[in-house]
Amino acid sequence: MARIVVIGAGLGAMAAAARLAVAGHRVTVYESGETYGGGVRRFAKDGFGFDTGPGLLHLPAVYRDLFVKTGKQPLEECVTLTQVDPASRHVFADGTRVDLPNASRAGTVAALDTALGAGAGERWGDFLVRAREAWDRTRRPLLEEPQPTDPRLLDRDPYPALKAGLLRRPTTTLAQIGARELRDPRLAALLDSYAWSYGFDPATAPAAAAVLPYMEQTFGSWYVAGGMRALADAVYERCRQRRVEFVFGAHVVEVLEKDGRACGVRLTGGETVDADHVVSGAPPREPFPPEGPRPQEVATGRVTLCLALRGAREMDAVHRTVVHTGPGDSVTVLRPEDPALRPDDAHESVTVTRTVWTNAETDRTKLVEELLAATARVVPELRERLLWHELRTPEDTVRETGAAEVPGPALAGARGRLLPAPNASATPGLSYVGGWSHPGGGLAHAGMSGALVAGLIVEGAGFRGSQ
Structure with missing residues (x-):
């Protein structure tokens, strides 16, 4: 039985902790904050509740596998999962609206043809066929296996772009x-919104980012009753059931080494904790070797506007609406039909999010007005119904998680600049887990990183991921 120290209590770190504890190791999690969950947070006031991190779950199979491998109760006995249908409503700048069904290629094609004109659905469907090819080429090395020893194998973009012609630059x-x-500018805006939702600028994101809409539209979008924080609660309880120990308010300032191997950590105040292995959920600080992966370039964060409204949600409202406010900009409005997030049936909680550059100056008054104006396009009588609002910016993310950025998932192409740190550190005995490490950010990807780290520690360097 090895002594394992886990730095941070994000979803990826807790997923690794639970798996390692089941394997017979003694696991202690040191979290600098006062709670678990990382960026999966909840803001509550006056009986209203809001997710201030991710609002939906994709690839729930990742957490189903975690719960199967770590206990008798499956995921669905610990949380209530519901497919969101329609998966999203899109309101374009010209006023056109389209509802996209959950995990239905044929339904999506038909909906786009009806809303945007004949041929629009076919072009989107053909695009998804090419996106599937990129997905199939990169699924295992990017999601299911440890990062290749030579990450340059992922430098080439896997998306089979249409030939651009002799006089045009390649896509x-x-x-x-x-x-x-x-x-079609509306189809382009639809595509752009998927990139922005994961923190990528479509103008610079590689064509390989086509796997993001493919993933959502193929495997569906899911909501956890009580908000996404309920998923963090369930993973935390599973860790506790597996006798993982948590120490909150404990800031790790240094990973200790002995004879070239990680041997423990030092806390604020000088206290040291011995360990046979250290798993870090913090952004990697060590330099990357020239022949290895480059640090992931992430410079975007999230602003969230929590709206407490009087009056019930109208009957034809949908869970997620994306409001396309102009070129390169969209706002996501989440309106879950969840009694746990409102004081009673005569009120509604609405969460509005936008991806922003973390180095941009924040004019809070202007930002609130812009978000309210976008939301008013899809929520009737918004301003008359508004009781109060709460704005959260990347500065709040820094205070809660230590970083303003919200890391995106790993993507192939772009000469490897969107590959995060490998799970196996250059220092023996030190591993990286969570959104800043392979396979990158997002709830599903964080859960995958926990499985990969646990596999590497339990099975050693020969571990090759799920089969």
């Missing part, structure tokens, strides 16, 4: 796919 970015292959 290398997601924005170029929208312009050249979708050929």
